[in-house]
Amino acid sequence: MNDDGLDPLIHVPTRLKIVATLAALPDGDTLSFTRLQDMIGLTPGNLIIHLRKLEDADYLTSEKTKNGTVSITTVALTGQGRAALDAYTKALRDLLGGL
Amino acid sequence: MNHTSDSTAADNGGTFDPQQAATLLGQTTGQARRKFQPSPPWLLATRGIAVLAALGAIWLTVRGQHPYRGPTAADVPVLIGFIVLNFAATVAVRERAMAGVSGRSRFSQGEIAVLAASWVAAAVLIAALAAAKVSYAHYPTTVLIIPGLAWAAVEAVRAEWRECVIGLAVTAVGVAGLFAGSAGSWLVAGVGLCVVLVGHAAVTAWRPRA
Numbered sequence: 001m002n003d004d005g006l007d008p009l010i011h012v013p014t015r016l017k018i019v020a021t022l023a024a025l026p027d028g029d030t031l032s033f034t035r036l037q038d039m040i041g042l043t044p045g046n047l048i049i050h051l052r053k054l055e056d057a058d059y060l061t062s063e064k065t066k067n068g069t070v071s072i073t074t075v076a077l078t079g080q081g082r083a084a085l086d087a088y089t090k091a092l093r094d095l096l097g098g099l
Numbered sequence: 100m101n102h103t104s105d106s107t108a109a110d111n112g113g114t115f116d117p118q119q120a121a122t123l124l125g126q127t128t129g130q131a132r133r134k135f136q137p138s139p140p141w142l143l144a145t146r147g148i149a150v151l152a153a154l155g156a157i158w159l160t161v162r163g164q165h166p167y168r169g170p171t172a173a174d175v176p177v178l179i180g181f182i183v184l185n186f187a188a189t190v191a192v193r194e195r196a197m198a199g200v201s202g203r204s205r206f207s208q209g210e211i212a213v214l215a216a217s218w219v220a221a222a223v224l225i226a227a228l229a230a231a232k233v234s235y236a237h238y239p240t241t242v243l244i245i246p247g248l249a250w251a252a253v254e255a256v257r258a259e260w261r262e263c264v265i266g267l268a269v270t271a272v273g274v275a276g277l278f279a280g281s282a283g284s285w286l287v288a289g290v291g292l293c294v295v296l297v298g299h300a301a302v303t304a305w306r307p308r309a
Contacts, residue, residue: 024131035199
């Protein structure tokens with residue numbers, strides 16, 4: 001945690017966008033890697049780096065499934081990731097005196 | 100936007116202040132909710148106005164009929180075209196919003212089967228009423244009752260209470276039409292569905308889905 005109480009894993013523009021985008025889905029829904037990439041506007045390599053950091057912290061899960069010759073990767077925010085975003089949002093509110 | 104330098108700078112404790120973070124969080128959340136919205140407010144409002152125009156126009160042609168003969172031959176293709184266009188637009192927008200999304204936001208095969216069966220049941224009910232020469236067979240609102248209840252039931256099982264209320268409201272419009280007479284039921288259907296759809300649009304715009 002930073003001195004200002006902001007989670008350093010989330011307090012990065014790209015990762016904040018990833019987490020906020022996934023949090024807009026109802027709990028339990030997953031999003032394909034390609035749709036997430038399209039919404040965030042990152043290169044696949046750059047997105048993978050950020051997803052891996054979030055996955056290492058158990059903020060999201062990813063799953064790769066094979067459909068014939070095509071493999072599809074889906075990602076979803078975990079309960080821990082959702083709680084981390086809630087805590088981050090609260091910390092921002094406290095810092096800014098209400099969003 | 101240079102994502103590499105952006106992420107590197109921020110990872111190293113760069114210049115991403117809380118105010119910027121709050122703005123980005125608000126923007127991203129709003130954009131994502133809009134993009135994932137299967138029934139966006141603009142579509143709901145457009146459908147509401149269109150259904151009022153289509154059914155209101157038919158009411159204007161049938162209200163002076165004594166005895167009631169129903170929509171004219173010219174009205175029927177317009178009505179069918181409106182229903183097909185409405186259905187196609189709804190499905191297309193929903194599919195676009197749900198692209199890449201899997202999980203409970205998507206209807207299961209069983210839920211789709213229940214909803215499809217409700218329309219078949221409505222058609223069977225209308226045919227049975229017509230065969231029995233019951234006037235309700237000619238009320239446009241009669242067809243709303245079973246699909247409205249089915250929608251409410253499916254959404255109640257999914258604990259989507261807002262959508263459940265929409266289904267019950269559509270059913271209420273269907274029941275209200277039974278008391279309006281053959282011609283009046285067209286007006287009840289037009290106004291009732293318009294109110295439901297525009298109301299749904301207003302609520303969705305005011306408080307998007309989580």
